[in-house]
Amino acid sequence: MIKKMIGTWRLVGFRFMDSDGNPGREEDAPTGGRMEYTLDGHMATATRQANGDYFSYFGEFELKGTQVFHHIELSAHSKLEGTTTVRDVSFEGDNLILTASPPVMGGPGSKASLIWEKI
Template identity: 35%
Template structure:
């Protein structure tokens, strides 16, 4: 398998998680929004979010101040007005995944070598996905989790 089958941009159609007993859940809701891009030069980028995330309702410059409150807890004395924004920011980040880096094909697996990520623990790691092309325009990536579940993400070429 060459990377030419992967090259392009893909839109997330469906994401489900199955338990060993067959129970199904949807980690980002039933209608997640996401894009996955593979380039011919072995670069990739993935972005996924839950549909209808609530707005943070804080202008960007105020959000920077709220971040400073998080980094310097003693500022909380004057930072109570930022607590709502901090909570919404944390909530927004738990409903969003984004990472990018290089990729390579190994048999029936695509390995994402993560260089940058919203989730700091992923930076510098390899995320291995089993792949299957269900048609010319559909790609299914799957991966097991540590708790025994299995994630299936279905992408459509755009």
């Protein structure tokens, strides 16, 4: 799976479900972004939120089974620096789907999936 992940990705979709399984509001969805995974284990990502704010971080990554671990070195949100985020990895066709449960910006029981297209 790691060879399929290596490269640069463009954000093409977003899905959010609250703890009751209800979809999130469209106005909360990120409106653009890029992510890059390198063969030597580095990663970087930046997304623009619907309100115009940017969210970004970079560091190293590890793939274990169907989960990717992002070891965050530097982030737009300093509270994330030195932490590790975990994303479930799947593919729909050629699109990379990264799912966080709970997401950075969501409550307990919620989950968010970012859908990425390789460029």
